[in-house]
Amino acid sequence: MTTETVLDVRDLCVSFGEIEPVRGVSFALRRGERLGLVGESGSGKSLTALAIMRLARRATLRGEVLLEGRDLLKLKPREMERIRGGRVAMVYQDPMSALNPVFTIGRQLEEAIRLHGIADRSAARERAIELLDDVGVPHPARRVEQYPHEFSGGMRQRVMIAMAMCADPAVLICDEPTTALDVTTQARIMDLLDRLVDERGTAVMLITHDLGVAAGFCDTVQVMYGGRIVERTEAEPLYGTPLHPYTEALLGAAVDLTLDLDQPIPTIGGQPPLAGRLPQGCSFHPRCRYARDVCTAQAPLLEEVAGRLVECHLADERAAAAKEDTHVGA
Amino acid sequence: MSAPDATPAAAPEAGAPLVVAEHLMKTFRLGHGEQLQALDDVSLTIRRGETFGLVGESGSGKSTVSRALLGLLPLDSGSVRFDGQEVTRLGRGEMRRLRRRMQMVFQDPFAALNRRQSVAQIVAAPLEAHGVGDRATRAARVAELLDLVGLGPAYRDRRPREMSGGQCQRVAIARALALDPDFVVLDESVSALDVSIQAQILNLLRDLQRRLGLTYLFISHDLAVIRYMAQTVCVMQHGRIVEQGSRDELFGDPRQEYTRGLMAAIPSADPATERHRRRSAALAEGVGA
Numbered sequence: 001m002t003t004e005t006v007l008d009v010r011d012l013c014v015s016f017g018e019i020e021p022v023r024g025v026s027f028a029l030r031r032g033e034r035l036g037l038v039g040e041s042g043s044g045k046s047l048t049a050l051a052i053m054r055l056a057r058r059a060t061l062r063g064e065v066l067l068e069g070r071d072l073l074k075l076k077p078r079e080m081e082r083i084r085g086g087r088v089a090m091v092y093q094d095p096m097s098a099l100n101p102v103f104t105i106g107r108q109l110e111e112a113i114r115l116h117g118i119a120d121r122s123a124a125r126e127r128a129i130e131l132l133d134d135v136g137v138p139h140p141a142r143r144v145e146q147y148p149h150e151f152s153g154g155m156r157q158r159v160m161i162a163m164a165m166c167a168d169p170a171v172l173i174c175d176e177p178t179t180a181l182d183v184t185t186q187a188r189i190m191d192l193l194d195r196l197v198d199e200r201g202t203a204v205m206l207i208t209h210d211l212g213v214a215a216g217f218c219d220t221v222q223v224m225y226g227g228r229i230v231e232r233t234e235a236e237p238l239y240g241t242p243l244h245p246y247t248e249a250l251l252g253a254a255v256d257l258t259l260d261l262d263q264p265i266p267t268i269g270g271q272p273p274l275a276g277r278l279p280q281g282c283s284f285h286p287r288c289r290y291a292r293d294v295c296t297a298q299a300p301l302l303e304e305v306a307g308r309l310v311e312c313h314l315a316d317e318r319a320a321a322a323k324e325d326t327h328v329g330a
Numbered sequence: 331m332s333a334p335d336a337t338p339a340a341a342p343e344a345g346a347p348l349v350v351a352e353h354l355m356k357t358f359r360l361g362h363g364e365q366l367q368a369l370d371d372v373s374l375t376i377r378r379g380e381t382f383g384l385v386g387e388s389g390s391g392k393s394t395v396s397r398a399l400l401g402l403l404p405l406d407s408g409s410v411r412f413d414g415q416e417v418t419r420l421g422r423g424e425m426r427r428l429r430r431r432m433q434m435v436f437q438d439p440f441a442a443l444n445r446r447q448s449v450a451q452i453v454a455a456p457l458e459a460h461g462v463g464d465r466a467t468r469a470a471r472v473a474e475l476l477d478l479v480g481l482g483p484a485y486r487d488r489r490p491r492e493m494s495g496g497q498c499q500r501v502a503i504a505r506a507l508a509l510d511p512d513f514v515v516l517d518e519s520v521s522a523l524d525v526s527i528q529a530q531i532l533n534l535l536r537d538l539q540r541r542l543g544l545t546y547l548f549i550s551h552d553l554a555v556i557r558y559m560a561q562t563v564c565v566m567q568h569g570r571i572v573e574q575g576s577r578d579e580l581f582g583d584p585r586q587e588y589t590r591g592l593m594a595a596i597p598s599a600d601p602a603t604e605r606h607r608r609r610s611a612a613l614a615e616g617v618g619a
Contacts, residue, residue: 183597250526255558257557
């Protein structure tokens, strides 16, 4: 795998007046990388994506979003329009609201294709059919003539992915792409994204609240809470030995087929904080079972601990304890 | 905790059939001469005190079944008995009395709650509609219900938009319990909630069931959640029951291809297991195609 960085987000802040739902987010994405951004509603994950796309309405953006070396936050709106859907594209949760119900799928795909390079109408039609075929829509030559309502949820999401891929973007952001879909359809969409990364080297940022979906797809996972990334590392160590107490709690609360039926599900008490009403100190401390005095007084910083990034006062201690555990276990 | 005029002769026996549906048939006309077989010979028995899990993909007929059981859907044929009474043949007044014993909690708590009303008004609404108690006893009952679902008295005067999804779902549950029902239909009631909140609500529902002896019909597309909640599980596809059995039978030894497919598609929150699962699922699909 090459190590070429295609997207470099540096200290991104998104604010609406006094309220700052995204507070200094930094991460990089390499060509062909599968990056997960997980967190609960209100953690700032979708807003981070919208800010990268410059689609966060009425928001003030600070920091840098370097896409292949160009700072998107410095571009004029017209320049950004060419990049959006060109070098960076996005797929949303609800494909129905992203498609226009009164135009055929073919027409909408052609419009996207012509915006990003191919001017000739019949060439654009040909390309549209090719794209639909590539994302696994059966009978593409017939399907281009149909309207969005004639497509199932899974097929619509395939169309959205085809549209996002039409200019062969360097970065594809997928915001809960399978949340509205059935599990079997979800599995097929994730397979499709996998194939696109393998074949084209597209870097994918997958935003999801579903830890299972992230586990199967991502090389690296970052966890967001209260507008900050609180832990980032490769998928296996993150799921295996979560160092941030929030990551640990989130994994504990996930319902899967191994859950003990006789016990209550381990939960995190309370609610995620609202932007603008963040507690003093560490934003997770009111819900954290390990919280100490320092956690209420002082906000921790995202620091490297045991080869990963963690934003927790207790990270060193927890890393040492985890290491001891594995030694004892071995 | 019991509603004022509920006078059970004897404590109903746990495990006895509470809802029995036999050979339910329902066809919807779609226009252009097309028809949809929404229910195709659906029979099931929900026992007192249990959680009956109904699982299937969207459009499989899960919600249609629940509407039929609650007497909200005119059937083409078939019978639904609730505690021995034939639901499909009840008059308006009898149905109204029966409705008190069956309640529903839906997926989207924001859509299900009146935005203009306070929490206290929302929870008291069923008591008022059925003329239960006076102002003072209703207020006391509301306080009791809010406490039961883990919302403090401070929530009385809040409105839905001032609360999170999880808090709104607690209000919806309190409202469903107001008339002290026997049977509660939970239709994708935790599907829209975040992981940590979903866990809180599932724990609450199990706790309430134990304390109040409730019978649940738990509808979900999520087999892992169904496994945690339900003792009996029924899998639906295209309006038909594909497979039905105890949790252990169904999860231990799924007999139908369709059930196995659904189970194989559940993601696991462990990268190694999950990668392996997806690889073998993709292989199996390749072989099958």
